[in-house]
Structure formats: structure tokens, C-alpha cells
Amino acid sequence: MRLAELSERSGVSTATIKYYLREGLLPPGRRVNATTAEYGEEHLRRLRLVRALIQVGGVPVSTAREVLAHVDDDSLGRTIRLGAALWALPQDPEPDEEDPAVTAARTEVDRLLEMLGWETARELAPLSPVHRSLVVAVAALQRLGYPWDAEHMAPYGELMHEVARRDLDYMETFDSEAEKVEVAVAGAVLFQPVLRALHRLAQEEESVRRYGIE
Structure with a gap:
């Protein structure tokens, strides 16, 4: 064309x-x-x-x-x-390593990866911007008084592992290597809002089921 x-x-x-x-x-x-x-x-x-x-x-x-x-x-x-x-996508700022909340959060994130058996994630942790983002988020919760420890995070990690499997299953339906990587990158940008919206809708649904609408 x-x-x-x-x-x-x-x-x-x-x-x-x-x-x-x-x-x-x-x-x-x-x-x-x-x-x-x-x-x-x-x-x-x-x-x-x-x-x-x-x-x-x-x-x-x-x-x-x-x-x-x-x-x-x-x-x-x-x-x-x-x-x-x-x-290479935009990432969160570097955590303040002198912040006690960051130290505590890093400990919990490392415990989480060990509990889940995510060996690759543990090996790449010093280099991974995604690992740093998780530490920053958990540290923010710690500062606000929400003790979001490894035990709390583990069920979410297991659910997200299933999401990741489905992501890669979908990626593998495309033909070329370039297409596979393209769809994964597009998903990282476009699918995150879908997951966030589904999470909130599920919370609304579960709240009504448990507590009613009054």
C-alpha cells in the first residue's frame, strides 16, 4: 500500500x-x-x-x-x-535505600519471591526495574500503616502468575517473533488499565454480595 x-x-x-x-x-x-x-x-x-x-x-x-x-x-x-x-518502558523512580520502609519492603518482596519459587525474579532483582517498582509500592503501604507482608502478597502473586500464563498463551498465537514481542509490549501498555478496571469491578461485585447495597 x-x-x-x-x-x-x-x-x-x-x-x-x-x-x-x-x-x-x-x-x-x-x-x-x-x-x-x-x-x-x-x-x-x-x-x-x-x-x-x-x-x-x-x-x-x-x-x-x-x-x-x-x-x-x-x-x-x-x-x-x-x-x-x-x-525500557517508563518505570517508577528509584527507591530511597536509606528509608527504613524501603528496607522492610525489600525484605518482604524477597521473602515473597522465595515463597512463590520465582527463582528468575530473585536472580534478576538487583537489575529489575519491575522489582524496584514493587518495593516502592510495598514501602508506601508500610509508611501508611498497612503491613503488606509476603504472606499477604503471596495469593496475589499466584493469581498474577496465572494472568502471565494467559498473556503468553495469547502472545504465542501470533506468527513471527516480532509480532509476539509487539503484542506483549502493547499488552503491557494497554492491558494494565483493563486489569485495573476488572479488579475494581470485582471489588464492587464482591462488596455487594457480602454487604448488600444499602
Whole structure:
């Protein structure tokens, strides 16, 4: 398809598509002549991912470029490729290691990973921005007087492990390695609001079942 059709099918203006091409967010099309290029379904799919990252996820262009570079790096195995892409997404600030709540939270998070048998997560903890985010969140609860320890978190961890299995089952329905990583990255940006909304709806439902509506 030509640029105009790509714009029409994606809902992205030609000017924005050209900007994405210049910034390296979208791979160049197949050159037909000096002024015309052809684009395929992979460009349409990538445009949707770029828009998800930037418009929905609020990811800066420079960060989106880094994420997509990992998505396209077929020299990496799937696990490393996926992990690198997800770690490149915006993360929470570094925890204050001098804060006693952070120290206590780190202890509980490490106990949690041991209880769940998540050996890879334990090994990667010093490098993982996701691990740091969990420590920051648990520390905030500790400061507010909610002792969110490993025993409290373990059932949630088990439920989220089932969610992760379903995520990867869905990812594996796509054909190419790039598509698999793309859908995982898109899910990290777009599916989190779905999980959050389902959680709140479930809380509302359970509250009514237990306590009624009066």
C-alpha cells in the first residue's frame, strides 16, 4: 500500500507517519522510485503499537524508539528480547535505600519471591526495574500503616502468575517473533488499565454480595 492508504487504514496522518519514519519508530517502506514507497501489513501493525506507546502509554518518543529497537533485535532470544523491551518502558523512580520502609519492603518482596519459587525474579532483582517498582509500592503501604507482608502478597502473586500464563498463551498465537514481542509490549501498555478496571469491578461485585447495597 502507498502512504495515503497506510494513513487511511491506520487513522494516522501522513505528516505523523513521515515523522515516525524520520524518528526511526517505523521501518522504511520498500522503495518503488525516488519519491514513492510501498508499505505492508507490518507497517500498519507497527503504527498501532507506536500510537499505543505514545498516545495511550504517554511514552516519550526517545523511549519508544528504545523499546522498538529491542522489539526488532532478532539477535536476542525471545525471553531476553521481551524483557529488554518491557524494561525500557517508563518505570517508577528509584527507591530511597536509606528509608527504613524501603528496607522492610525489600525484605518482604524477597521473602515473597522465595515463597512463590520465582527463582528468575530473585536472580534478576538487583537489575529489575519491575522489582524496584514493587518495593516502592510495598514501602508506601508500610509508611501508611498497612503491613503488606509476603504472606499477604503471596495469593496475589499466584493469581498474577496465572494472568502471565494467559498473556503468553495469547502472545504465542501470533506468527513471527516480532509480532509476539509487539503484542506483549502493547499488552503491557494497554492491558494494565483493563486489569485495573476488572479488579475494581470485582471489588464492587464482591462488596455487594457480602454487604448488600444499602
